[in-house]
Amino acid sequence: MRTSVWPVVFVCLLLTSGLGLAGLVTATPHPETESNGLTENETATLWSRDADEYVNETVYRQRYGESRTPIQQLANGTDITFTRPPATAATWTRNDFGDLSAGSTQTSVYPDHASLTSGRFIDDAHATFFGVHPSTRGHLEAGETPLYVAPNGSVRGFVDYRxxxxxxxxxxxSSVTWSLVDDEISEVRLKSDGDVISRSTGTHTPLLAYHLxxxxxxxxxxxxxxxxxxEKTTTVSVGNRTQTEVAYRTETITVADSLDVEVYNLHAYAYDAAYPNGDTGIAIFQSRPWQGYTLTEDGDARVRGVWRFYTARDPRWDRLTQATATDETxxxxEAHPVYVHAYPSRIGPRADPIRDGPTIIDSWGRERTSPHSTLPDTVAVEVVDRAYTPTYGLAVRTAELDRDALRVTGIVRDSNATPITSSVGRGPDRELRESRLTADVVTQTNEQATVHIELQDTETGTPIDLTADERQVSLNGESGGGYITIADQRVRTNESGVAVVSIDQPGVYTARYHPGTWLVANPAYVSDTATVRWHPLGTLNGWIGLLIEVGWQFIPFVVTFYAGKQVLRFFGPRDDSERYP
Incomplete structure (x- = not known):
């Protein structure tokens, strides 16, 4: 990015903080000036696919004779991403669809990706999807970019022929002449796996509502x-007589276009637990990518997963072919469908408010490779560039929770759901217990110390055996359970709740208990810490060793001091008794 952009970026970051914009990286503005039901600022955010060729405001005013809003300036030099799927893509597509025009009777208009069908009298016929909304194109990993569509939505298409x-x-x-009597699109249908789910009378630009x-x-x-x-007219001359025969020829063909979609039915499941201090643990699962969830009625306390969003046009509709019997042009x-795209962000899961809001304690999902290669080169967003966890499950600890306001938001616009939970109306599923962790130095030498660690249930005094936790499997399919960390070591207590660790560097060490997730562990505990100090001087042998070491270190100084004293005595001045015998 050129340095002249930075002041604009700073101003626009402030202006867009309330618009749900998640990140800002490089793009150019779309050349269209029509609004299509959007504000100037909303229109400017649509075009993530466009190349990055920033034009500063002075040059822009000289070239076009007008000024731009700060958001327009920003969109000219950056791609704009969102924390929620925006409605702008569907609004633009709905309004721009009115600019799509078919050809004349003997002219067919079609995009390059249309599947053309021809018969005896009908040529270059096609039916092509223009837009399906609400929807989101998911970028999960290389080779997997499903189109998620809402269970209830609309399909826009384009049908033409010559x-x-x-x-x-x-x-x-004799003579034979042909003339066109009638031509029409008699019916348009929308099918799901072969079953008709919607139909309309014939039109070049059908709009069909659907319910899946x-x-x-x-x-x-x-x-x-x-x-x-x-109509075929045949005229035959026999002598002075002329015979005319009129015949009619008809043809019906069916054209079609197919689109594989994932129906985005949002069904989330929630589990919760009570912490000893009154906090609540909430974990929500959904089997597909989802945006996040809110914990309070006002929506101030909320959690977002790894997914962020951008909007981009379908470039296959940038150019159309106009075909006649003799030419193709x-x-x-004039019409550009726009779609929402979801991608895993390097920003990762986030909880709001940042300082005193919910704390993310765990996330789950099958690890996937980066989908970076599925994004066009002209789309510059902070997509993950390595393996990532798609956060199909997110668990948080929060001091604020309104169970009736708990709402989950999907990656398809207007997809919201109340999570299914067995605890609604009767308190949490599980209560977490307090743990007590102690650590003491039991033996030590000059070289190392042995630390005795003990973990117990605070209320009952029962030892906590973490080797049993080790046999559990986490929600990611890996070995799970709790563990203790100290001095860069990870240990687990035995059935007596005891673990022994050796340390060989003096210092102050903190032992920390990392409980297994309360979704798997039973019983479940909260974390605890213990501090232990070790230094060789803590033992009598250590002091003796220190004195010996210091003594050896001082021998050269003692020898030097004695030798210097003798030299001074020999060569130095003498008193009178020594000078005159």
Missing amino acids: VRIPAGHHSNR DETWSTTLTLEADIDVRL EIHS
Whole structure:
């Protein structure tokens, strides 16, 4: 980024803090000036796919004779990302769809990715998906970029064709001419795995509402029937008589386009526990990527997972082909569908408020590789560049919780749900117990010390055996359970609640108990710490060794001092008794 951008970036960061913008990295503005139901600032945030060619405000005013808002300036030099799936993509697509125009009877207009079908009289026919909303394209990892669609939404499509009218012929005694009587798109249908779920009368730009039941994934098919009726007139001259025969020819073809989607039914499950000090532990799981959850009615206390969002147009609609019987011309498209994209961010999970809000204590999910390669080169966002955990589960500790206000938000716009929990109305699932950790130096030499660690249930005094925890499996499928750390070592107590550790460097050490997650451990405990100090001078042998070592170190100084004293005595001045015998 050029240095001239930085003042603008700083100002816009302040201005956009309340808009749900998550991060700011490099992009250019879209050339369209129409609003399509959006404000100027909202329109400026749409175009993450565009190349990064920042134009400073002075040059822009000279070139276009107008000024830009701070957000427009920022979007000219950066990509803007969001903490929640924005509505701007669907709003733009809905309004820009009105600019999509079909060709004439003998001209077909289609994007390059359209699947063209031709018959005897119908040519270059197609039905192509333009937009499905609400939806979000997920970037999970290389080779996996599903399109998540809401269970209830709408599909916009584009249907066009041209009519091929056969050429007539004439001779001395006969002639054949063809003319178009009628042509139409008789019906448009939307199917889910082959079953019709919505239909409409024929139109070049169909809009179909859909409802998908409890379906995990499906193939949506946009289908259209095109009918053509032509008149064939044959004239035959026999002597002085002319015979005319009129016949009609019809043709019906069906064109279709298919789209694989994941139906985003948000069903989350919550589990909670009570901490001894009155805090509450909340863990929420969802089997697909989700945005986060709120803990209070006002939404101030909330948790976000690893997912962030950006919006970008579908570049396949940038150019269209206009085809006739004799020519094909590439034209600029007046309509651009825009989609929301979700990606795992390097920022990672976050809890708000930052200082005195919830504390994230654990997250779960099958580890995935970075989806960096699935994002276009022109999209510069803070996507993870290494293996990551997609936070299908998030657990927090919080002092603020309104169980009735607990709401989960998905990665598809307007996907919200109240998590299913067995504890609603009757308190937490589990109460966490306090633990007591002690650490003492039991033996020591000049070289090392042995530390005796003991872990007990504070209330009952029962030893806590962490080797039993070791046999548990965590929600990530790895070995789980609690453990104790001290002096860069990880240990577990035995069935007597005891662990022994050797340390070989003097110092002050803190032993810390890291309990296993309360979702797995039973009983479950909270953390505790203990401090132990060790230095060789703490023993009699240590003092004797120190004195011996110091003595050896001082021998050269003693010898030097004695030798110097003797030299001075020999060469130095003498008193009168020694001078005159």
